[in-house]
Amino acid sequence: MSIDSDELTSWYREFQRDLPWRRPGVTAWQILVSEFMLQQTPVARVEPIWLDWIARWPTPSATAAAGVGEVLRAWGKLGYPRRAKRLHECAVTIAAEHGDVVPADVETLLTLPGVGAYTARAVACFAYAARVPVVDTNVRRVVARAVHGRADSPASVRDLADVSALLPDSDAAPVFSAALMELGATVCTARNPRCGICPLSACLWRTAGYPAPTGPARKVQRYAGTDRQARGRLLDVLRTNSFPVTRAQLDVAWLSDTAQRDRALDSLLVDGLVEQTPDGRFALAGEGENT
Numbered sequence: 595m596s597i598d599s600d601e602l603t604s605w606y607r608e609f610q611r612d613l614p615w616r617r618p619g620v621t622a623w624q625i626l627v628s629e630f631m632l633q634q635t636p637v638a639r640v641e642p643i644w645l646d647w648i649a650r651w652p653t654p655s656a657t658a659a660a661g662v663g664e665v666l667r668a669w670g671k672l673g674y675p676r677r678a679k680r681l682h683e684c685a686v687t688i689a690a691e692h693g694d695v696v697p698a699d700v701e702t703l704l705t706l707p708g709v710g711a712y713t714a715r716a717v718a719c720f721a722y723a724a725r726v727p728v729v730d731t732n733v734r735r736v737v738a739r740a741v742h743g744r745a746d747s748p749a750s751v752r753d754l755a756d757v758s759a760l761l762p763d764s765d766a767a768p769v770f771s772a773a774l775m776e777l778g779a780t781v782c783t784a785r786n787p788r789c790g791i792c793p794l795s796a797c798l799w800r801t802a803g804y805p806a807p808t809g810p811a812r813k814v815q816r817y818a819g820t821d822r823q824a825r826g827r828l829l830d831v832l833r834t835n836s837f838p839v840t841r842a843q844l845d846v847a848w849l850s851d852t853a854q855r856d857r858a859l860d861s862l863l864v865d866g867l868v869e870q871t872p873d874g875r876f877a878l879a880g881e882g883e884n885t
């Protein structure tokens with residue numbers, strides 16, 4: 595069971611997308627920022643925000659010196675804004691405890707705020723060329739299809755060992771990892787795999803005639819009407835106002851369900867993304883004091 599490294603990496607060298615965080619001169623910190631942003635947000639939405647972000651805050655210490663509110667504003671509509679707060683905490687830790695340099699090894703990366711198993715490996719691999727398995731949903735799907743002959747496979751504790759066994763035993767491992775991910779993102783996609791242009795000549799799923807998935811169908815996550823959308827609307831109000839706002843100004847942002855609006859606001863306060871001023875108005879975190 596294997597994936598031909600030459601087939602995959604030759605294809606990648608020719609067809610990879612020109613993503614700004616892959617360009618020469620991008621630092622480990624800037625790669626880490628891209629990984630935070632890309633966790634649950636598509637490339638097209640991340641790209642402009644990432645470019646503005648690193649122009650404004652190119653280093654951990656520059657990010658750490660910014661207020662949480664500023665960081666939440668710059669995060670814009672990337673969604674899941676807790677990531678922005680965790681990224682700020684991560685910057686503070688790297689600036690204070692690691693000499694403003696992103697650690698290179700997975701174990702130390704895992705001690706940083708907001709850095710989980712995937713992000714730690716992605717940064718070690720893409721920023722420091724470490725030979726470590728990097729497994730996201732795209733990689734898992736390509737391996738399930740090409741290597742195991744299955745339509746897809748759920749996340750499993752065996753994923754890392756599985757992908758580790760596929761890595762070439764050489765300096766080519768980081769490019770192989772990037773190429774595997776790119777193939778899943780652009781060619782071997784979940785709904786429409788484009789086998790006609792795929793570089794992998796020995797894909798077991800294709801050879802087997804595309805057997806149907808065996809597990810339960812994956813639920814499509816809806817956004818409209820969710821607490822997440824309500825939180826986003828409330829944050830939008832705060833982001834677009836330079837000064838704290840009243841409860842009435844927040845209320846008009848979500849009129850359809852008052853209980854849901856209260857729940858969303860409470861959760862933003864609990865998450866530390868929003869704070870209340872002494873006179874009862876609301877502001878982004880760090881911006882409610884002295885007003």
Ligand code: SF4
Binds near residue numbers: 797798
């Ligand atoms: S041949 Fe098709 S199913 Fe197999 S890895 Fe390539 S795109 Fe995916």
